[in-house]
Each structure stands twice: as structure tokens, then as C-alpha cells.
Amino acid sequence: MKKKFFYFQPQYVRKFKCDGSKCGAHCCRGWNIFIDKDTYKQYTQLDSQEIIAHLQFNDEKGEYLINHGGKACPFLNEKNLCGIQLKHGEKFLSQTCATYPRVTSYFGKFFERSLTLSCPVVAELVLFNPKPMAFEFVKVAEKFHSPGGKIFLQAIQATDELKAHIIEIQLAMISILQERTLSIDQRLIMLGFFIDRLQEIFSDFDEAALIKLIAAYESKKFLAEQAPLILQSVSFDAQKFVRLMTELLNKFFAEETLPKDKQFIKSVECMLKCLPDKKIFCAEQSTFLENFLINELILNIQPWKFEGNLIQNFAAFVAEYKLFELIIFHATINGSDKQALIELVGWFTTRFDHTKEYKHMVFEHFKDADDPFDLMESLLDSD
DSSP: OOOEEEEEEETHHHHOOOOHHHHTSGGGBSSOOEEOHHHHHHHHTSSOOTTGGGEEEETTTTEEEEOOTTSBOTTBOTTSOBHHHHHHOGGGSOHHHHHTTEEEEEETTEEEEEEOTTSHHHHHHHHTOOSOOOEEEEEEEHHHHSGGGOOOEEOOOOOHHHHHHHHHHHHHHHHHHTOTTSOHHHHHHHHHHHHHHHHHHHHTTOHHHHHHHHHHHTOHHHHHHHHHHHHHTOOOOHHHHHHHHHHHHHHHHTTSOOOHHHHGGGOHHHHHHHHHHHHHHHHHTHHHHHHHHHHHHHHTTTTOSSSSOHHHHHHHHHHHHHHHHHHHHHHHHTTOOHHHHHHHHHHHHIIIIISOHHHHHHHHHTTTOOOHHHHHHHHOOOO
């Protein structure tokens, strides 16, 4: 009997098909392509040295990578197809090439899979869908679970209690972020209150309280009745928001040149002046922003990405989103079309979801945060 694996995933995962002709083999151009040890061993056992000749050892990573000199992968043919796979089969693909843009996490009895938006085909599929992102449980055959006999599993900090309830918790968080009667910021405020209570429950685990909390925040009636009261308790401080965003932008992009259409967002005065227009933009593009948030939530198993309490992780999650929101807003008002936005999403997510360095820097900035109210008044507008 062939082995099967249980997956929780967005339905878009089934719709995705790698299409090098459509995206120009984006993932095979310019990026470092690391070769895991098992794949390198396979390459050394081939009679021909054609692959080994293009590999270079990376001292920092302690691994080999394909040396392409910043150009296209040398194994990419004129039809944007992989020459290694065509000649030797899928089993000779590296872990990176076999799994990208898929990201898989494992906890309890289930695997969870999503796709990274650095792939332009994925970005278009996910971000421009007007319908709420839908999810499913599926049984996955081993050949698809581990293409070419390789799978990259993402590690998270998870107790047995969390593993038993994490999907239910995620569904509640998704429900909050898809509550379209509220603005994006209002949904994030509600999510902050949910996570604050979640942290209390897990500090001295109370399963009954957890089940009650999940049921409450999944209830349309609860959100309709409680959201106005909760939102009244948060007062947005625009000056604090602008100072924080300016500080983060200068911190992250001090060593690289921002594209010209993003440079002026580092101006405090300009950012303050643009806040009313940004609010209108967020309302008009709420579906695009909602899809980004939910994909990030699932892709990075928020708010458990880093060691530290849930509020610290939530702070990093919201701050990263606000950076994304600002960059997309200013690109849009500068006339960026759909294709330019897809490229910009790739530029952003490559930095935050691939190297992890930027994402970790955001977390470090908020690692001492323990007051969700102060956090929300710095980042989120309740009106």
C-alpha cells in the first residue's frame, strides 16, 4: 500500500503549475541556488563532470551552490526548462529546485503547505483573487509529498498542546483577517486581542478556554457585537507610527539603494502627509492586502515564527506587513501596473521570506514588546 500524507493547505496550491515560459524561469536567474549534501553526492557519482564543473563551495553556508555569475542557471535551456531534470530525472534536482516555491511545515499528524510570493506565478494567483482564500485538507501521495525524494520541512516552536490545536487556531485567525466588514487595520487589532488572550491560555494551558476563544472569534455575531467596543479602546498615534516606520525603513534599506519610486517614503514629512491617501488605498486594495497577510500567516506559521512570546511575534508580523503596505502604496500612486506590482512583491518577499535576515531584524526590534495596546497604537488605525 502506497503511503499517503495528510495536508492542510490553501486551495490555490492545487491550482499552481510551474511555468518557466510564463515567468521567464524567475527562480533560476540571479539567485543563489544551493545544493544540499545528498544531491551533491548524487552529482559526484555521475560519470560525467558536467554538473560538478558548475558548482562552487560557499564557506558561509558550508554548502555548494550553482555558480551562475549572477546570470541564468547554466542548466536552463532555451525553453526555460531544467537540463538536469530533462537528462537525469526529477530525483537529481536539489532540494531547493524540487520544492520551490512550496514551503511545508509539520506538526502533530498533519503537514501544512503553502507557496511563497517571490514566485511571480504564485503572486498573481494569490494576490489578485477577489474571493476569500479557501483552505482544504487533502491526502497527498508520497511522490508529490517528497518530489524527487526530497522535502524541505520548516521548523516551528510547538508544544504538544499547540500541535493538537494549531490548525483550529489558524482557522480562527484566518476568519478574523477575512472579516470584510472591518478595515485591514481593524482586523489586525482584533487579531491582536485574540493573540493576547491566546498567550494567557498557553501560559497555563486551559483547553476549555482555548475552545471557547476560538468559537468566539469565529462567530460573526461576536465580531459584530464586540469589535466596536474593542476598537474604541485603541487610539492610533500617527506621529509614533511615522517615526517607527521611518526608523525601520532606514534600518533595513540603509545598505542598499531603494528603487527610485520607493525612496521618498523614507521622508517623515511626506509619510505624514500621505497617511489619508494611504488609508483610502488600503480600503480600495483590501483584498490584495488581505491575501498577502493570510499567505504570510500560513507560510511562516505566525505567531510562532521565532522564539519569544506571541505578542513579540505578532509585533514583528504586523510591522513587516506595514512595511509592505507602505511600499506597495507608494508604488501604486507612482503608476505601477500589475506586472510592476508582482515584481515588487517578489523584491520584498525575497528579502523577508528567503534569507530570513530581514524578518529576524524586525523581530529583534520588537523582542522586548509586551504591551499589545502600545503596539497597536503605534501601528494600527482603529477608525
